[in-house]
Amino acid sequence: xxxxxxxxxxxxxxxxxxxxxxxxxxxxxxxxxxxxxxxxxxxxxxxxxxxxxxxxxxxxxxxxxxxxxxxxxxxxxxxxxxxxxxxxxxxxxxxxxxxxxxxxxxxxxxxxxxxxxxxxxxxxxxxxxxxxxxxxxxxxxxxxxxxxxxxxxxxxxxxxxxxxxxxxxxxxxxxxxxxxxxxxxxxxxxxxxxxxxxxxxxxxxxxxxxxxxxxxxxxxxxxxxxxxxxxxxxxxxxxxxxxxxxxxxxxxxxxxxxxxxxxxxxxxxxxxxxxxxxxxxxxxxxxxxxxxxxxxxxxxxxxxxxxxxxxxxxxxxxxxxxxxxxxxxxxxxxxxxxxxxxxxxxxxxxxxxxxxxxxxxxxxxxxxxxxxxxxxxxxxxxxxxxxxxxxxxxxxxxxxxxxxxxxxxxxxxxxxxxxxxxxxxxxxxxxxxxx
Numbered sequence: 001x002x003x004x005x006x007x008x009x010x011x012x013x014x015x016x017x018x019x020x021x022x023x024x025x026x027x028x029x030x031x032x033x034x035x036x037x038x039x040x041x042x043x044x045x046x047x048x049x050x051x052x053x054x055x056x057x058x059x060x061x062x063x064x065x066x067x068x069x070x071x072x073x074x075x076x077x078x079x080x081x082x083x084x085x086x087x088x089x090x091x092x093x094x095x096x097x098x099x100x101x102x103x104x105x106x107x108x109x110x111x112x113x114x115x116x117x118x119x120x121x122x123x124x125x126x127x128x129x130x131x132x133x134x135x136x137x138x139x140x141x142x143x144x145x146x147x148x149x150x151x152x153x154x155x156x157x158x159x160x161x162x163x164x165x166x167x168x169x170x171x172x173x174x175x176x177x178x179x180x181x182x183x184x185x186x187x188x189x190x191x192x193x194x195x196x197x198x199x200x201x202x203x204x205x206x207x208x209x210x211x212x213x214x215x216x217x218x219x220x221x222x223x224x225x226x227x228x229x230x231x232x233x234x235x236x237x238x239x240x241x242x243x244x245x246x247x248x249x250x251x252x253x254x255x256x257x258x259x260x261x262x263x264x265x266x267x268x269x270x271x272x273x274x275x276x277x278x279x280x281x282x283x284x285x286x287x288x289x290x291x292x293x294x295x296x297x298x299x300x301x302x303x304x305x306x307x308x309x310x311x312x313x314x315x316x317x318x319x320x321x322x323x324x325x326x327x328x329x330x331x332x333x334x335x336x337x338x339x340x341x342x343x344x345x346x347x348x349x350x351x352x353x354x355x356x357x358x359x360x361x362x363x364x365x366x367x368x369x370x371x372x373x374x375x376x377x378x379x380x381x382x383x384x385x386x387x388x389x390x391x392x393x394x395x396x397x398x399x400x401x402x403x404x405x406x407x408x409x410x411x412x413x414x415x416x417x418x419x420x421x422x423x424x425x426x427x428x429x430x431x432x433x434x435x
Contacts, residue, residue: 047097055101058072073104084147086113090329093113116139128238136343158419159172163187164188169184170190174193182422183361186368190386192390193354193358194353228291230282232345261288262405263405264403269404271372275380286374317409362391364422365393374405
């Protein structure tokens with residue numbers, strides 16, 4: 001039976017009030033320099049006064065070879081159940097700042113790490129020519145497992161993964177359901193584990209290579225007029241780190257535009273399921289997903305730069321809050337974060353996942369997307385495979401109105417409502433099963 005927080009009655013108003021309560025500086029303990037990155041020792045306060053007072057920042061040493069930076073809320077008293085929140089790209093632990101006080105107010109010890117390759121977590125290499133194995137899905141899953149253990153827990157009461165954090169959370173639940181007995185996947189549906197070909201011994205046919213379809217799609221997109229390119233392929237190139245780190249308009253402005261175009265604030269986001277993985281279908285996607293070939297990501301999103309009025313109206317990501325992102329990525333660059341995209345196209349690391357061929361996620365699961373987020377549909381059929389073959393206990397597929405890709409920032413109170421209702425349902429199921 002999962003440990004469960006004290007039952008509290010939280011209205012939408014009280015959730016919002018808890019999330020907005022007081023702003024204060026959470027001081028970061030000095031982190032040792034990362035000898036692999038060559039970055040300077042971090043001594044500046046984290047968040048520059050934008051972090052809610054209920055959240056603190058600290059370092060956890062020796063987590064699967066990392067010194068891991070975490071944000072946490074609800075840490076004041078012992079014995080609270082653990083809620084672990086895993087971010088995506090180009091996000092940070094900081095991206096959960098609006099949600100964390102809401103979950104802490106409901107009784108959880110809420111922890112959000114900077115994942116391997118991101119932010120103030122150290123102990124990883126940003127060498128493009130270095131080994132990718134440390135960034136593999138299974139090793140990043142070990143990072144999460146190691147963090148839970150370092151914090152003194154045997155299991156989580158809530159596990160949430162967003163964007164790249166979604167497949168990490170999925171493998172946590174698939175590989176170690178004893179430690180991660182429920183899972184919430186956000187924005188990126190889990191289509192299942194790469195599988196070995198089945199019943200081929202007598203056919204004589206050579207099994208298809210896993211990357212063949214992607215290669216065909218890339219070639220077909222390149223043949224369009226104008227030529228197009230999948231964003232995953234671009235982000236895996238050697239040039240991507242420099243392009244993102246040194247855009248002509250400056251890093252802060254690029255990040256402002258990138259967060260804007262992937263949010264519900266941009267009117268160009270009207271997502272719908274793709275009928276098939278064909279170039280014509282993919283050509284419908286916005287340029288931040290299917291790019292104009294030959295242009296950088298900053299060049300692709302620049303035409304959609306928000307107006308000063310739109311920036312002023314963006315209360316979920318203010319200019320001081322965005323400055324935290326631009327400062328962190330200005331310090332680290334993007335290559336550590338970009339290694340995750342290269343993992344997906346590495347044949348050896350894909351083959352490693354076949355150890356779990358045929359396995360499904362058998363713990364209670366929930367998928368949450370933003371109503372204005374294309375990410376739910378960019379892998380045709382993934383949402384349906386998650387529902388029918390990749391999981392056995394998927395409770396719901398929830399799309400949140402007024403949210404694009406950055407659900408936890410755009411609509412934190414509504415997200416908290418879904419998460420707490422799911423946790424209540426899981427706990428009630430455990431109690432009835434153990435009665």
